[in-house]
Amino acid sequence: MRIGRRLAFDFGDVRIGVAVCDSDGILSSPLDFLLAKDPSLNQQIKVLIDEYEPTKIYIGLPLNLSGQESESSTKARAFEVRMNALTNIPTELIDERLSTVNALKTLKEVGIDAKRAKTLIDSMAAVAILEFGLKRDRQ
Numbered sequence: 001m002r003i004g005r006r007l008a009f010d011f012g013d014v015r016i017g018v019a020v021c022d023s024d025g026i027l028s029s030p031l032d033f034l035l036a037k038d039p040s041l042n043q044q045i046k047v048l049i050d051e052y053e054p055t056k057i058y059i060g061l062p063l064n065l066s067g068q069e070s071e072s073s074t075k076a077r078a079f080e081v082r083m084n085a086l087t088n089i090p091t092e093l094i095d096e097r098l099s100t101v102n103a104l105k106t107l108k109e110v111g112i113d114a115k116r117a118k119t120l121i122d123s124m125a126a127v128a129i130l131e132f133g134l135k136r137d138r139q
Contacts, residue, residue, distance in 0.1 A: 007049070007054040007058070008059070008126045009129075010126040011059065015034070016033060016122065019126035019130045021130055028131050030120065031048070045083070056089065056090050058091070058093075058133035060094055061093040065097060067097075094136075106124060
């Protein structure tokens with residue numbers, strides 16, 4: 001696996017959670033979410049790519065608990081196509097089943113109330129996607 005930072009995106013109809021890791025792939029951190037319908041979304045993504053210079057980009061693939069794809073899976077795949085049009089950095093779809101559930105649990109464990117969690121959940125889900133991708137790449 002190449003050394004370097006990686007970015008992860010948790011695509012949603014309203015918000016897109018974003019996370020980044022350090023160049024050794026050890027520490028994953030949430031970033032501010034992006035608004036999915038913002039006309040400057042492509043530019044905001046390019047700014048993130050220029051700032052963090054990732055060697056890989058993970059994108060959450062929402063599957064049903066049965067493992068079947070859903071309407072949200074189609075949207076995540078379309079986001080990957082968009083990402084590939086913006087950059088030549090390799091992308092990888094990551095099964096994100098339960099990432100939001102795990103993110104909520106983590107936020108609750110550290111004492112963040114439900115109202116505050118709503119603004120953090122998308123990027124915390126991106127952290128979970130990033131950590132899963134990193135773990136898979138280490139194997």
